[in-house]
Amino acid sequence: MRDVAIIGAGQVKIDEHWDVSLRHLAFKAVKAALADAGVAQVDALYVGNMLSGELAGQEHLGALVADFAGLRGIEALKVEAACGSGAAALRVGYVAVAGGLADIVVVVGVEKMTDMLGGDTTAALALAADGEYETSQGLSFVSVNALLMRRYMYEYNCTHQDFAPFAVNAHRNAVNNPYAMFRFPVTADRFVDAKMICDPINLLDSSPICDGAAAVVLAPAEMARSLNAAPVRIAASAIGTDALAIHDRRDPLVLDGGVISTRRAYEQAGVGPGDIDLFELHDAFSIMAALSLEAAGFAEKGQGVRLALDGEIGIDGKIPVATMGGLKGRGHPVGATGIYQIVEVVQQLRGLAGENQVKNARLGMAQNIGGSGATVVTHILERVE
C-alpha cells in the first residue's frame, strides 16, 4: 500500500444556485481542484452524490461530469451512501491510489437540492432512512433525528437550550468562510426562539437545503512531493455501518457506525482522540454533533452536549469542530458535504484558514454520516512537513 496525499482542493460557494446546473457546479469544483494541484490529466474521477436522480432528473454523473470537465474517456463512476456519499467517494479514490491502480484521481462531491425538476426535497432526503420501517410509517428524515434528540434530552436530563453552543459555534465560524452559506452569527437566545421544525428540532438545529460542489485531487505521496509544495497526507480512511432504522440499533443513542469507523481510522493512523487537532463533524442536526463527539471518543456517552457547553468545541477549545461553519453554517448539500469537510481540513493543515485557523494544526479528522448514522466515513489527514 502506498501513502496517499491530497495535492489539490477546490470548492464552490454554497448557496441556492438558481442559474448554475448540476454538471456546471461539479465542473467548477473539479476545475478549481485541478488548478490548485497544477495537473491537467487524471486517471479517474469519482463523484459523490445522493439525489441527482430524484431532484435534478439526472443519473449517470460519473461519465457526465468527466465529459463536462474535459476528461472524456477516463474511468468515472458515482458513489452513493446517502448524506455520506462525498466521503464514501473519497474512500473509493483513496483505495485506488493507495493500492496502486491509479495515480492521479479527482473526487468531487456535488448536490443540487434547489431548482429541482421534480420531486420534493424533504421526501428525497428521507430515502436515507429505512423505507420499510421508518418512512413508510410517516417519518421524515428530520423526524428521525427529532426522535433521537428527544430521547437524548430524556435520558441525559438536558434541555433543548443546552444544544445552543453547536449552532452558535458553527455560525460564528461561518462568518469568516467566504464559501459558507450563512455568514452571520447567532446567539443562544436566538437559537431558543427559532422556528420549530419538528419538535424538539428547530430551524437553528438544522442544516439548510442548498447547492454546492467541492473536489480534491489525490496522488501517491511519493509523486506529490514533486507536484505540490504543501501536500496533505491521508493518514486514515475508514467506513463503518449500522442498521438504517434507529429502532434496530444496539442503542439508538450510540452511533455504532461511528464507533467502528473511528476505531478503524485511529488504528490506521496510529493515533487516538487526544491527538486530533480539529474535527469536522457531521452537524446536519445538532443532535448528530453531540452523538458524533461521543462516538468518536471526544466525550463520554451523554457528555457531548456538556463538551460544547464547556466551550471546548471553539477554535481554541480542546477539540475545535465545524471550524469553517460546519453543515449548519457553511451548508449541507448532502452528497457534496463530505468533500467540503475534507477541503476545510486541508485549509487548516495548510495554515490557510485565516481567522479560523486552529493553531499548529497537524492532524485533522473529518467524519461524514449517511442517514441517521448507518454509514459513517472517517478520514484523518496529516500535515506533511
Added chain:
Amino acid sequence: MRDVAIIGAGQVKIDEHWDVSLRHLAFKAVKAALADAGVAQVDALYVGNMLSGELAGQEHLGALVADFAGLRGIEALKVEAACGSGAAALRVGYVAVAGGLADIVVVVGVEKMTDMLGGDTTAALALAADGEYETSQGLSFVSVNALLMRRYMYEYNCTHQDFAPFAVNAHRNAVNNPYAMFRFPVTADRFVDAKMICDPINLLDSSPICDGAAAVVLAPAEMARSLNAAPVRIAASAIGTDALAIHDRRDPLVLDGGVISTRRAYEQAGVGPGDIDLFELHDAFSIMAALSLEAAGFAEKGQGVRLALDGEIGIDGKIPVATMGGLKGRGHPVGATGIYQIVEVVQQLRGLAGENQVKNARLGMAQNIGGSGATVVTHILERVE
C-alpha cells in the same frame, strides 16, 4: 498489485418479483454467493444499483444490504453508472482486493423495477441519458437507441430483419437457463412481426423491465486456492467513458467508451479479441449488441450485424454472445445486469453451463454498458487450471 479471483457466485431468477422486496432480493444473491464461496465474513460489500431511489423509495443501499445480509458494521456503499452500475461496483471491489485494502469482498447488483413505490420506469431509465440535451427534448431511453438503430440501418444499408439473429440467439440460449426470465425460443419471423415500441425498435429488439439480483465474492488469488476448488481469475477490469448525449460523440455509431474500455482490458490481460472464447455483451437493445461487437474488435465498423447473420454468435460460433440468454432473454434488471454477466461467465469457465457450455472456454469477457454507451465496463475472466 495482487491477482484477484472470483471464489463464489450466486443469482436470483429474474422475474417480476411482486412478493420480494429490494433488500430481500439482494440478500438472496449475497447469501447464495457466500455459500458458494464457503465464507461467512467479508471485509466490504459494494452494491451496484441504478434506480432504487426513484423506483423503490430507498437510497443508502450499501449499509441497508450489509445489515440485512447479517454483515452489519462492514464497509459498504453503492456504486452507480446507469445500466453499467453492476460491473462498476465489481470494478470498485476488484480495486480494493487487487490493491490489498481488502481481502474478501462481496459485490451485489440489484434492481427492482416492478412494484415501484412511485415514479415511472420509462422516465427513470431516461435518467441514464443526458437530461439537458436528450430527455429535455422528449427523448426516452428507447428512443435514443432507436435513433442509433435507424442511423445504423441507413449508413450500412441493412434492414430491421437483419437484427433478428440477436434475439433468436438470446432466446434460444435462455431456454436452458433456469435463472432467465424468457425461457422460450423466438423465430426470425416472430421477430419481424413483434409489436413496435419506438420505430425501428420493436418488442423483440428490447430487453424487459424486471427484478433481479446477482452477487460474486472476490478474494486474492493466493488465498482463493485454499478456499475454493475452482476459482476464476479476473484477468482485466476496465472502465471507459464517452459523452452521454449521442449527438456529442465523435461518431454516434462508434462506442468510443467501448473502444477505450476494451483496449484497456485487452492490455491488462495481454490478449486480443481472437483469444476470447465467449462475450457476454450488453444487448439491452439489439443495436447495442451490434455496436458492442464492433467496439470490442470482433467485427469491423458496420459489420456487427453481418457477424450475427453469419451464425458466428451462437454457442459454437466464432464468438458466442449472450450464452445464458443475455439481457434480451435472461432479463435486464439494470443495476444487477453487470453481475449477472459475470456470474454467467464464471459458470462457463467452471464448465457448469450445461447445454449452453462453450467448449474449452478459457477466457470470457463481460461488457456492461451505462446509458447508450457513455460508461462501458469490461472484465475479462480466466479459468484457473
